[in-house]
Amino acid sequence: MRPQTSIKAAQFTESVIREMSRVCSEHGGVNLAQGFPDFAAPLEMKRAAIRAIEADINQYAVTWGAPRLREAIAKRSSDYNRLDVDAQRNVTVCCGATEAMISAMLAVLNPGDEVIIFEPFYENYGPDCVLSGAVPRYVSLRAPDWSFDKQELEAAFGPRTRAIIVNTPHNPTGKVFDRGELQQIAELCRQHDCLAITDEIYEYILYDDSEHISIGSLEGMADRTITISGLSKTWSATGWRIGWCIASEEITGAIRKVHDFLTVGAAAPLQEAAADALAFDSGYFDQLRVDYTRRRDLLLSALTDCGFNAFTPRGAYYIMTDIRPLTEADDKSFAMDLVRDGGVATVPGSSFYANPADGSAIIRFCFSKEFATLERAARILRRRLS
């Protein structure tokens, strides 16, 4: 029999994060692997969803997004991200940032185009390149501040480069790209006539004095940037599958076509509730930041007490840790030992690198969890490792 599966599907494996979650539930551990909140989503947003279902908003929405939600996205992105957004021309609502990213890539990339990706990276970008026929080129972010080398970045741009993926605040490192770094990236995009595809799903989860800047707001970048975000992280609703992308009218036209044939559209009643959620006042976003700062500090102090070399995140909700002070084992065996017998699930660092050896001394902890969950994890870690 000839192979029954495609060459593309053979090029990526099941997510390591899901595997860790499975082992964790088998062993009754605390799951700090997968990046989803284990606490309630905002009550007002949930009530809005119930109202929408009761009002029989149960059929297909406009393929590229319910008008109210697109208006809310346009307003929020103009106010917060300083983007010039028209709801009719520039916004596409998708099934999460995940679908927004693959729709965007399928809309703008041709087979053989090169895409620059900062490494370590969020695990979807590799398979997204495979699915869109693009070739990834990696540029290193280096601990402790996860900065990049400007010359390395310049050298990555070549005649086949079509796009660079920016993810700020960054998963897995917690890096928040500053204005100077984004200006360097923007300059290279303009010079080489490339697009920036920017994943800003953690845009409101910021610590200390860090500031979120959208590369699309920088000079000359409006027409060469695709800005992606969504409901999952800021509104603690990863299962609602609501995301969006903002791009020029020309690019939006292509994204909408791809999106239509991939998924038709995101859940109609949840889009209505999302429109209400995007209109929350600043108190909601301020409280989110206060709560996440407490969660980060709780886990950071436990990890430091246990002897990890933990890199303090400036955004998003992950802590990368160097395990060398604790073990000679590699990331995978250390993470497996840690999760066994009611332990703590983490993500081995190798899953964030093209060459697994580059992440073999790192594991990632997620802290988008109830305080009680984090306290339990901290107790287990202190008992096992101190």
Ligand SMILES: Cc1ncc(COP(=O)(O)O)c(C=O)c1O
């Ligand atoms: C950087 C990044 N982008 C996108 C996503 C997924 O977003 P969504 O749930 O909107 O598809 C995640 C989830 O972990 C993420 O970390």
